[in-house]
Amino acid sequence: MTDTTNKDDRHKARQQKLKEQVDARIDAAQQEKGLVLVITGNGKGKSTSGFGMIARAVGHGQHCGVGQFIKGTWDCGERNLLAQHGVNFAVMATGFTWETQNKEADTAAAKETWQQCKAMLADDSYDVVLLDELTYMITYDYIALDDVIEAIEKRPTTQSVIITGRAAHRQLLEIADTVSEVRNVKHAFESGIKARKGIDW
Numbered sequence: 001m002t003d004t005t006n007k008d009d010r011h012k013a014r015q016q017k018l019k020e021q022v023d024a025r026i027d028a029a030q031q032e033k034g035l036v037l038v039i040t041g042n043g044k045g046k047s048t049s050g051f052g053m054i055a056r057a058v059g060h061g062q063h064c065g066v067g068q069f070i071k072g073t074w075d076c077g078e079r080n081l082l083a084q085h086g087v088n089f090a091v092m093a094t095g096f097t098w099e100t101q102n103k104e105a106d107t108a109a110a111k112e113t114w115q116q117c118k119a120m121l122a123d124d125s126y127d128v129v130l131l132d133e134l135t136y137m138i139t140y141d142y143i144a145l146d147d148v149i150e151a152i153e154k155r156p157t158t159q160s161v162i163i164t165g166r167a168a169h170r171q172l173l174e175i176a177d178t179v180s181e182v183r184n185v186k187h188a189f190e191s192g193i194k195a196r197k198g199i200d201w
Contacts, residue, residue, distance in 0.1 A: 034160040039180045040180070043182035044184070046166075065129045065130070067120070090116035126159055135166060
């Protein structure tokens with residue numbers, strides 16, 4: 001028996017053991033319910049990941065909604081595309097808070113957008129709702145954390161919710177089924193490179 005044959009046999013045995021473990025976990029995961037997913041951290045790609053899940057759900061014929069906080073004044077490639085496929089958008093449309101510098105107006109806009117999001121969260125026709133950059137609204141105290149938690153917990157049982165943004169509140173992490181943290185290793189903007197259409201927005 002050659003050394004290559006031995007390696008192949010060992011590889012096959014390892015993969016078979018792995019398959020058995022994976023199959024057992026799949027068999028054990030039988031609960032059906034909508035999920036709460038939080039994508040947080042300081043790295044680039046949180047909103048992109050959230051919109052990717054919306055695109056995936058739309059591809060499966062599911063009804064989706066998006067609440068967009070913070071970035072509302074930018075031309076948004078995701079919104080341009082997904083709105084054509086029946087995705088409902090509630091957009092704060094004030095832009096970055098360091099640009100507006102008006103807490104009263106920002107708070108009012110955030111509350112108005114949140115009311116539209118709450119309507120989606122209460123509507124069982126929505127399969128997936130993305131609350132993009134919601135974490136900032138809680139951090140800045142524009143939207144009450146308790147109200148957010150209550151709306152998410154009272155949503156239809158089959159509806160999934162995606163929350164994005166930096167510094168997600170501990171209570172959001174606690175109610176989430178899946179939490180991902182995007183870590184910043186390197187960013188083009190830090191080297192003085194301009195944000196690029198199709199990549200950054």
